Amino acid sequence: MKLEKEQVLQIATLARLQLEDEKIEMYSEQLSTVFxxxxxxxEVDTEGVVETTQVTGLEDVxxxxxxxxSSEEKRQKLIALFPEKSGDLLKVDAVFE
Incomplete structure (x- = not known):
């Protein structure tokens, strides 16, 4: 399944990457191979295979x-450095549409 240019650009947008035009074809081929x-x-038949989520016995700690x-001064400096804000709230671009 060969990914189209638009699909590669959509993936790049979701990953917040800016691709140069000459790289799009390369990424299209590489991502197509992965997919x-x-x-x-x-397509592998996993019927009857017991689900495995952890095999080492280690626990997440x-x-x-x-x-x-933090001091009010540090907080205000951080807010001042952020590119977009609404009052004391920091605005970021949406990740999902």
Missing amino acids: DYINMLS VREDTVVE
């Missing part, structure tokens, strides 16, 4: 979330 491999894997206080 073909994924499609091939989806996470720390408690803690609030780290």
Whole structure:
């Protein structure tokens, strides 16, 4: 399955990448190869195979979330450096449409 230029550009947009025109064909071929491999894997018969999510016996150890206080001066400096804001809220572009 060969990806079209528009599909490569859409993937680049979602990944927030800017592609040069001469790279689009290269990425189209590489991504097509990856997606073909994924499609091939989806055809594997896994009926009766026990689902495996972890095989080492190790457990995920996470720390408690803690609030780290920061001075108002540091907070205002950070807000001032951000390109888009609404009051004290920092605005970012939407990732999903």
